[in-house]
Amino acid sequence: MSTHVMEQLKQLSRGTVEIFTQAELAQRLTEAAQAGRQMRIKLGLDPTSPDIHLGHTVVLRKMRQFQDLGHKAVLIIGDYTARIGDPTGQNTTRPMLTPEQIERNAQTYFEQAGKILDTDPARLEVRHNSEWLADLRLADTIRLAATMTVARMLERDTFDIRYKKGDPIGVHEFLYPLMQGYDSVMVRSDVELGGTDQTFNNLVGRDLQRVNNQPPQIVITTPILVGLDGKDKMSKSKGNYVGVTDDPANMFGKIMSISDAMMENYFTLLTSLPVEQIAELTNPNRTHPKQAKVLLGKTIVAQFHGSAAADAAAAEFDRIFAKGQLPDDMPECPVGATPILLKNLLTLCKLVETGAEAKRMVQQGGVSLDGQKAIDANAEITPRDGMILQVGKRRFARLRVQ
Secondary structure (H helix, E strand, O other): OHHHHHHHHHHHHOOOOEEEEEHEEEEEEEHHHHHOOOEEEEEEEEEOOOOOOOHHHHHHHHHHHHHOOOOOOEEEEEHHHHHHHOOOOOOOOOOOOOHHHHHHHHHHHHHHOOOOOOOOOOEEEEOHHHHOOOOHHHHHHHHHHOOOOHHHHHOOOOHHHHHHHHOOOHHHHHHHHHHHHHHHHHOOOOOEEEEEHHHHHHHHHHHHHHHHHOOEEEEEOOOEEOOOOOOOOOOOOOOOOEEOOOHHHHHHHHHOOOOOHHHHHHHHHHOOOOHHHHHHHHOOOOOOOOHHHHHHHHHHHHHHHHHHHHHHHHHHHHOOOHHOOOOOOOOEEOOOOOOHHHHHHHHHOOOOOHHHHHHHHHHHHOOOOOOOOOHHHHHEEOOOOEEEEEOOOOOOEEEEEE
C-alpha cells in the first residue's frame, strides 16, 4: 500500500464506526488512483423532513472528504422510497408521504446539504431513485424480493423486536432495504455512507451488487450524533438539535450549552481539527473547558456563516451570558413553539409559583429574557430554542422548543 493511500485511509477512517471492509477500501483507492478514475460515493437521503441538523452533517462531512480527494459524490434523493418510509429505528410503521411533501422536502434538503458538499457537477451527481424504481414491473419486484430471505430480513433489530412482540410489520417494509440496495446497483456505487442505523440497508446493497455481477460497494458507517441533552440522538422532534440554518447567535449558544464531556465527540465529528489538537483542547489540564467550547462553537458557526459571524456570535454570547454569570447546570424547560404570555411561561418553567408572583417580579425588574429586562408580565412571548429566562439572581431556565 502506498504512503498516499495510507494517508487517505487515515483521513477517511476518522470518525467512523465500521468499514466493510478497510482492506477493500484500500484496494479500491489504489485501483482508482492507478486508473485515474473517480470513485462513486453514494449517500441516500429520504426527504421525510425539510430540515438538516448537525447530526445529518456527520455523514455529509465524510462525503465531502471523498470529494476533496477527487471522488464523485452521488446524492440519492429517495423520493420513491420515502413513499414507503424507512423502518430503521422505528417501532411502528412510518406513515407514507405525498409526492408534494417529498418534493418540497427534497428541495430543502439539497439546498442545505450544499452548505457542506461541493456542488460542482464534476464533484456531485444528484439522482432521484424514482428514475428507476418507478419503472419496475411486478415481475421485476418479485425477482428483486427473491434475492432476500425472511430470515435475513429478521436479522434487522427493529423487525425482530416487532415480530417477537407481535406488532404488525407491513410486507411493503421488507421492500425498503431491497429498494435502497437496488439504488446502489443502478448508480454503480463504489462506497456507500450512512449512520450506524443504516448498516443493514447498506450491506443489502453489497449483496445486490454481487447478484448483479458488480464489485460490492464498501460500506462506511458513521456515529449517530448525540443531541444537546447528552442523552438521545440529535432530533428536531426531541428539541435537542442544532439546525444548519440556525442563526449564528442561536447556533453558538446551543453549542455552548453542551456538557464538557461531549466536546471531544463534537470536535471529532463536526470539525476538521487535527486529532492531536483535539486531544489538547479536551484535556482540562491543558485547556480550560470554556476556552475549548468557545473554539468549538466558533468553528461550527464559521462553517455555515463565516468567521466574522462566528466572532460576533461569540462576543454577543460573552456579553449577555458569560458576564451575567449564568450557572453551568441550568435546568431546561420543554415548551411548545406557539406564543405564550410571559407570566404563564415563567409558571410553566417553575421559576415562579403563580402568575401574581410573576407579575410582581417583572414590576420589580427581576425578570429577563436573554439578558434583556422584561417590562410586561402579560407580554406575548414566542419561545425560541435556547432562550434563557432569569428570575432574580439565582433562578434560571433554558427553553427547549418541542
